Amino acid sequence: MERERAGKMEITTRAPGKIILAGEHAVVHGYTAVASSIDLYTVVSLRLSTEDEDTIKLQLNDIGLDFSWPIERIKEVLSHLGSPFSSTPTTCSLETVKSLTALVDEQSFPETRIGLASGVCAFLWLYTSILGFKPATVIVSSDLPVGAGLGSSAAYCVALSAALLAFSDSVKLDVNQKGWLMFEETEVELLNKWAFEGEKIIHGRPSGVDNSVSTFGNVIKFKSGNMTRINCNMPLRMLITNTKVGRDTKALVANVSARKSRHPDAMCSVLNAIESISDEWSTIIQSHAVDDLSLSTNEEKLGELMEMNQGLLLSLGVSHASIEIVLQTTMKYKLASKLTGAGGGGCVLTLLPTQLSGAVVDKLVEELESYGYQCFTAGIGGKGVQISFDGSS
Numbered sequence: 001m002e003r004e005r006a007g008k009m010e011i012t013t014r015a016p017g018k019i020i021l022a023g024e025h026a027v028v029h030g031y032t033a034v035a036s037s038i039d040l041y042t043v044v045s046l047r048l049s050t051e052d053e054d055t056i057k058l059q060l061n062d063i064g065l066d067f068s069w070p071i072e073r074i075k076e077v078l079s080h081l082g083s084p085f086s087s088t089p090t091t092c093s094l095e096t097v098k099s100l101t102a103l104v105d106e107q108s109f110p111e112t113r114i115g116l117a118s119g120v121c122a123f124l125w126l127y128t129s130i131l132g133f134k135p136a137t138v139i140v141s142s143d144l145p146v147g148a149g150l151g152s153s154a155a156y157c158v159a160l161s162a163a164l165l166a167f168s169d170s171v172k173l174d175v176n177q178k179g180w181l182m183f184e185e186t187e188v189e190l191l192n193k194w195a196f197e198g199e200k201i202i203h204g205r206p207s208g209v210d211n212s213v214s215t216f217g218n219v220i221k222f223k224s225g226n227m228t229r230i231n232c233n234m235p236l237r238m239l240i241t242n243t244k245v246g247r248d249t250k251a252l253v254a255n256v257s258a259r260k261s262r263h264p265d266a267m268c269s270v271l272n273a274i275e276s277i278s279d280e281w282s283t284i285i286q287s288h289a290v291d292d293l294s295l296s297t298n299e300e301k302l303g304e305l306m307e308m309n310q311g312l313l314l315s316l317g318v319s320h321a322s323i324e325i326v327l328q329t330t331m332k333y334k335l336a337s338k339l340t341g342a343g344g345g346g347c348v349l350t351l352l353p354t355q356l357s358g359a360v361v362d363k364l365v366e367e368l369e370s371y372g373y374q375c376f377t378a379g380i381g382g383k384g385v386q387i388s389f390d391g392s393s
Ligand SMILES: Nc1ncnc2c1ncn2[C@@H]1O[C@H](COP(=O)(O)OP(=O)(O)OP(=O)(O)O)[C@@H](O)[C@H]1O
Pocket: 042, 060, 061, 062, 063, 115, 116, 117, 118, 119, 120, 140, 141, 142, 145, 146, 147, 148, 149, 150, 151, 152, 153, 154, 156, 202, 203, 210, 247, 248, 249, 250, 340, 341, 342, 343
């Protein structure tokens, strides 16, 4: 393999988190969403071990858990699948998920962290499918809060797929280049497909918007599995408030589907209304404001769209008391907010208009943080997944 021949046994990849500007949940049912990458990353470093070491090690720094599996044990469970098949992204069958869960359970997984088990299963699936049974150590660390609506699961799957593919025959990169590098278009499409397979293990029924925006970066419009890149021609500033209320995307997505099957007509109208909001979002941010007045008119429209989108998300059943507190607080400052990602807690976006003074933002942040929430801003619309051969971080 190229990298092994070149003596580069360790690589690092990073994939950004995201915010959904409009259309979460609706996108799972084939309606449009608009999402943007943010400059908070999940970083994966992968070091191939020498052949005499016989384990695959996974170190999850953010949650403080380490795993180590003897290669022979993993082979026992998975070798009948004929991996690796790095160029053919393949869905993990329910039966194989069960076998992977058994491999995770053997590692005395703490009861309280059970939600994290699916992430470890996704790792095992991606690892063995792409690299087979080579000994290695994989270390994951992230700037993103895990399970808070900023696409931590997608960034994890994208960064992992990128690191694994970099050691497979499916990716050809020049290992002598320095700094963060982009993948070729065909490589990036392949790794996005693998990341989607990982997301399926974590989410159950992902739309693909999160892994696509993490892979390709920038701002995208997404509908029925198809992505369109969007040129955002206006400055977008969002305050992100993490309510720190834990939630699980898989359960929230399943609850919305159940509500849809109970009330198909009403839910269809709600989802159609959300799609109109996403379409208007994409039109507004692509337009060029000719002066400050038209910029602030556009910002007001986006604020209204966020309020409407939030109202519709409430009717899908994915808001939460903590989210409502953020909404009421920002409303006092005449600022519009909506939940982002799966909801049920997690993060809320507040649009910060260009003319808003820093003093007002500081006061708002102080008030929100007095509830125990955490506020921050992030750069919107940066690059997607990248790789480094010289330990850039
Ligand atoms: N840095 C990480 N280390 C280990 N596991 C992670 C990491 N990031 C994500 N995961 C996995 O993803 C799961 C969280 O995914 P989930 O989809 O529920 O939340 P999210 O992706 O942060 O939010 P959303 O899907 O709404 O954007 C965790 O329980 C874990 O299995």
